[in-house]
Amino acid sequence: xxxxxxxxxxxxxxxxxxxxxxxxxxxxxxxxxxxxxxxxxxxxxxxxxxxxxxxxxxxxxxxxxxxxxxxxxxxxxxxxxxxxxxxxxxxxxxxxxxxxxxxxxxxxxxxxxxxxxxxxxxxxxxxxxxxxxxxxxxxxxxxxxxxxxxxxxxxxxxxxxxxxxxxxxxxxxxxxxxxxxxxxxxxxxxxxxxxxxxxxxxxxxxxxxxxxxxxxxxxxxxxxxxxxxxxxxxxxxxxxxxxxxxxxxxxxxxxxxxxxxxxxxxxxxxxxxxxxxxxxxxxxxxxxxxxxxxxxxxxxxxxxxxxxxxxxxxxxxxxxxxxxxxxxxxxxxxxxxxxxxxxxxxxxxxxxxxxxxxxxxxxxxxxxxxxxxxxxxxxxxxxxxxxxxxxxxxxxxxxxxxxxxxxxxxxxxxxxxxxxxxxxxxxxxxxxxxxxxxxxxxxxxxxxxxxxxxxxxxxxxxxxxxxxxxxxxxxxxxxxxxxxxxxxxxxxxxxxxxxxxxxxxxxxxxxxxxxxxxxxxxxxxxxxxxxxxxxxxxxxxxxxxxxxxxxxxxxxxxxxxxxxxxxxxxxxxxxxxxxxxxxxxxxxxxxxxxxxxxxxxxxxxxxxxxxxxxxxxxxxxxxxxxxxxxxxxxxxxxxxxxxxxxxxxxxxxxxxxxxxxxxxxxxxxxxxxxxxxxxxxxxxxxxxxxxxxxxxxxxxxxxxxxxxxxxxxxxxxxxxxxxxxxxxxxxxxxxxxxxxxxxxxxxxxxxxxxxxxxxxxxxxxxxxxxxxxxxxxxxxxxxxxxxxxxxxxxxx
Numbered sequence: 001x002x003x004x005x006x007x008x009x010x011x012x013x014x015x016x017x018x019x020x021x022x023x024x025x026x027x028x029x030x031x032x033x034x035x036x037x038x039x040x041x042x043x044x045x046x047x048x049x050x051x052x053x054x055x056x057x058x059x060x061x062x063x064x065x066x067x068x069x070x071x072x073x074x075x076x077x078x079x080x081x082x083x084x085x086x087x088x089x090x091x092x093x094x095x096x097x098x099x100x101x102x103x104x105x106x107x108x109x110x111x112x113x114x115x116x117x118x119x120x121x122x123x124x125x126x127x128x129x130x131x132x133x134x135x136x137x138x139x140x141x142x143x144x145x146x147x148x149x150x151x152x153x154x155x156x157x158x159x160x161x162x163x164x165x166x167x168x169x170x171x172x173x174x175x176x177x178x179x180x181x182x183x184x185x186x187x188x189x190x191x192x193x194x195x196x197x198x199x200x201x202x203x204x205x206x207x208x209x210x211x212x213x214x215x216x217x218x219x220x221x222x223x224x225x226x227x228x229x230x231x232x233x234x235x236x237x238x239x240x241x242x243x244x245x246x247x248x249x250x251x252x253x254x255x256x257x258x259x260x261x262x263x264x265x266x267x268x269x270x271x272x273x274x275x276x277x278x279x280x281x282x283x284x285x286x287x288x289x290x291x292x293x294x295x296x297x298x299x300x301x302x303x304x305x306x307x308x309x310x311x312x313x314x315x316x317x318x319x320x321x322x323x324x325x326x327x328x329x330x331x332x333x334x335x336x337x338x339x340x341x342x343x344x345x346x347x348x349x350x351x352x353x354x355x356x357x358x359x360x361x362x363x364x365x366x367x368x369x370x371x372x373x374x375x376x377x378x379x380x381x382x383x384x385x386x387x388x389x390x391x392x393x394x395x396x397x398x399x400x401x402x403x404x405x406x407x408x409x410x411x412x413x414x415x416x417x418x419x420x421x422x423x424x425x426x427x428x429x430x431x432x433x434x435x436x437x438x439x440x441x442x443x444x445x446x447x448x449x450x451x452x453x454x455x456x457x458x459x460x461x462x463x464x465x466x467x468x469x470x471x472x473x474x475x476x477x478x479x480x481x482x483x484x485x486x487x488x489x490x491x492x493x494x495x496x497x498x499x500x501x502x503x504x505x506x507x508x509x510x511x512x513x514x515x516x517x518x519x520x521x522x523x524x525x526x527x528x529x530x531x532x533x534x535x536x537x538x539x540x541x542x543x544x545x546x547x548x549x550x551x552x553x554x555x556x557x558x559x560x561x562x563x564x565x566x567x568x569x570x571x572x573x574x575x576x577x578x579x580x581x582x583x584x585x586x587x588x589x590x591x592x593x594x595x596x597x598x599x600x601x602x603x604x605x606x607x608x609x610x611x612x613x614x615x616x617x618x619x620x621x622x623x624x625x626x627x628x629x630x631x632x633x634x635x636x637x638x639x640x641x642x643x644x645x646x647x648x649x650x651x652x653x654x655x656x657x658x659x660x661x662x663x664x665x666x667x668x669x670x671x672x673x674x675x676x677x678x679x680x681x682x683x684x685x686x687x688x689x690x691x692x693x694x695x696x697x698x699x700x701x702x703x704x705x706x707x708x709x710x711x712x713x714x715x716x717x718x719x720x721x722x723x724x725x726x727x728x729x730x731x732x733x734x735x736x737x738x739x740x741x742x743x744x745x746x747x748x749x750x751x752x753x754x755x756x757x758x759x760x761x762x763x764x765x766x767x768x769x770x771x772x773x774x775x776x777x778x779x780x781x782x783x784x785x786x787x788x789x790x791x792x793x794x795x796x
Contacts, residue, residue: 073349
C-alpha cells in the first residue's frame with residue numbers, strides 16, 4: 001500500500017517478508033542494507049543482508065561432478081541484529097520476541113521515500129495483557145557514505161520491570177539468500193577478529209577469501225537510560241547485553257551507529273582505524289537523521305519525475321531504489337550496474353547489459369554517475385580485448401556477466417528448479433552486450449555533449465567493439481552478405497538449433513543490426529575526431545588503414561533474415577515448430593519460464609517459435625521507427641511501417657515474458673506505434689517488482705533495469721524525447737493513463753531544465769545561466785529556442 005511519499009506494508013505476512021525486505025532496502029550508492037527485521041537471523045522467512053558495491057569474492061564449488069568457479073557480491077556481517085525480551089517484576093523472563101512470536105498483535109513497515117527512512121512498528125501482548133511496543137528507525141546515510149544508524153524505541157504497557165537487549169554484530173553470515181544456489185560455496189568471509197572499544201563501540205574485521213578485500217565494521221551502541229553492557233566477543237562477532245528499566249511512562253531507546261570501511265576505499269589506509277575515526281566524528285541520531293534527509297532532498301531535486309496518481313507513486317519507489325544503488329557516491333567507485341541492485345544475491349550481484357536501460361535516465365539527471373559507469377567498462381577494456389583474442393577474434397568482446405575483473409563471470413552450469421537438473425549455461429554467447437556498451441557510450445555523449453569522454457575513453461570502447469564485429473562477420477558468397485554465427489540473442493531461450501551438436505544460433509537479427517549500427521558509428525567517430533587524436537588512436541589501437549573500409553562494407557552487407565514478411569529472430573526461426581500456447585497456459589498457468597517447463601518435460605524450447613523476452617523487438621526500443629528504417633535501408637532492406645507492425649505483432653504473440661525487461665520493452669515499442677495494448681505492458685512493467693510478478697524473485701533482489709527503464713519510458717518514451725547536438729527533440733506519444741507529468745533534466749551544460757507535458761501542450765523552463773539558449777525541435781522539424789531564465793509553452 002502506498003500513500004504520498006510513504007511505501008507501507010500493514011500486517012505481518014511471513015510469506016511476503018523477503019519481498020518486504022528487498023523493497024524496503026536502504027542504500028547510498030556505496031552500500032545497502034536489506035529492510036529486514038532487526039530481531040531475526042537469516043532463515044527460511046528472513047534474510048538480513050548488507051552489500052558493499054564492488055565487493056566480490058571468487059570461490060570454487062563442486063557441482064554435478066564438476067569444479068566450477070563463481071564470483072559473488074558478498075553478504076557482509078549483520079550489523080542490525082537486536083534481540084530483546086521482557087523481564088517483568090512479577091514473573092519469569094519472557095521469550096525472545098520476533099515478528100513470528102505468538103504474542104505479535106500489530107506489525108507495520110514503512111519507508112519514507114522522501115527522507116530515505118525505514119520504520120518498523122511492532123506490538124506484542126501476552127495472555128496477561130502485558131504489552132511491549134517496539135519501533136525501529138533505520139537509515140543508511142546518503143550524505144556520509146560510510147555511515148548507517150538504527151534507533152529502537154521500547155514502550156511498556158501494563159507492566160514494569162526491564163527489557164533485556166542484545167546488540168550484536170554477526171560475522172557468521174553466508175551468501176544463502178537464493179535457494180537455487182544452495183549447492184554453491186556460500187562462505188566468503190574469513191580471518192575474523194572482533195572486540196570492543198570504550199564508549200559502547202564493538203568492532204569486527206574480516207576479509208573476503210579471493211581477492212582478499214579487508215572489511216571493518218565499527219558499531220556504537222548507546223542506550224537511554226544509560227546502563228553498562230555485559231560484553232562478549234567471539235572470533236566471528238560481538239554481543240553487548242543490556243538490562244534497561246522500563247514501565248508505563250518510562251520508555252527505552254537503543255541506538256546503533258555503523259561505520260563501514262573496506263581496504264578498497266580511497267585514500268588507502270587501515271579500514272578499522274578509518275571506521276573508528278568515522279564513529280568518533282558521527283553525531284547522535286538526530287543529527288545524522290537531519291543531514292541524511294538533507295542529502296536526499298538534493299537528490300530528489302536533481303532527479304525529479306512528477307507523475308500524478310498510483311503510477312507516479314510506483315515510479316517514485318523505482319527512482320528511490322535506483323538512487324540507492326547508483327548515487328553521486330558511485331562516481332568515486334569502480335563499479336558497474338548490478339542487475340539486481342544492492343538488494344540481494346540473485347545473479348550473484350553481477351553486471352549484465354542492464355545499463356542499457358539505466359544510463360538514459362542517469363545521463364539526463366546525474367551525468368557524472370553515468371560517466372563513471374562507462375568508465376567501469378573502459379577500465380575493463382583490456383579484459384575484453386583478451387577475451388576476443390582467446391576466442392580467435394579481434395577488438396573487444398565484453399562478457400555477458402561481469403564483476404570485479406571484467407572477465408566472463410557467466411556460470412558454466414545453471415539449475416532448473418523444476419527438474420532438479422544442472423544444465424550447461426550458454427548465455428555467455430550473448431555477444432550483443434558489446435553493442436550495448438558501445439550504444440551507451442554514443443548516447444551518453446549525444447545527451448551530455450561530453451566530447452571529451454567520447455573522443456578519449458569512449459572512442460577506445462566504441463572502436464574496439466566495432467573492430468570485433470568486423471572480425472566476427474564472415475562473408476557468405478552464396479548470400480553475398482556477411483554473417484555472424486554461433487551467438488545467443490536477448491531472447492536467451494534459443495541457445496542452439498534443434499538436435500545440433502554445436503551451441504549458438506546464426507544471424508540473430510538484433511545482434512546483426514546493432515553490430516551494423518556500431519560499425520557505422522565507428523566510421524562516423526573516426527571522421528569527426530581531430531586529426532591529432534585520430535592519429536594517436538590509430539597508433540594506440542594499432543588501427544590498420546584498411547580497417548574502416550571493411551567496417552563500411554560489413555555495416556552495409558550484414559545478413560538480416562526475414563520470413564513470412566517479417567523480420568526473423570534468427571536464421572531458421574521460421575522453420576521451428578509452433579507452440580500450443582493455450583495448452584501450456586491451461587496446464588501450468590504461469591509459463592513465463594517456459595524453458596524450465598519444457599526441459600522438465602524432457603523437451604527443449606529450442607524446438608519452438610517461443611521467446612523469453614523481446615529480441616527482434618529490442619530494435620524498436622533502441623531506435624525510433626525512422627532510425628530503424630534508415631538502418632535497414634543502409635543494409636539494403638525495406639522496413640516500412642507495415643512490415644514493422646507485422647513484425648511486432650508476430651513476435652509479441654510468441655513471447656512468454658520470462659524477464660521483467662520484456663513488458664518494459666514491449667510497452668515502449670507499442671507506445672511508439674500507439675498500439676492499443678501499450679498501457680497493459682507499461683503497467684506490468686511498473687508492477688513487476690511491486691507485485692513480484694515472477695513469483696518470488698523480487699525477494700532475491702530488485703530488477704534495476706526494469707525499474708530505471710520505467711522512469712525512462714515516461715521521460716523519453718511518452719515524450720519522444722531525444723537529446724542530441726541539434727537540441728532536444730520532442731515528439732510525444734501520450735498515453736491516456738498518464739496524460740500529464742513533469743521532470744527536470746540536464747542537457748549540454750544546462751542544469752535544472754524543467755519539462756512539463758500536458759494534453760496537447762509542452763512547457764520548457766530553462767534556469768538562469770550563461771549558457772546559450774536551449775534548442776527545442778518539434779515534429780515537422782519546427783525549431784524553437786528557450787533562453788536561460790525563461791519558460792516557453794508549445795502546442796503539439
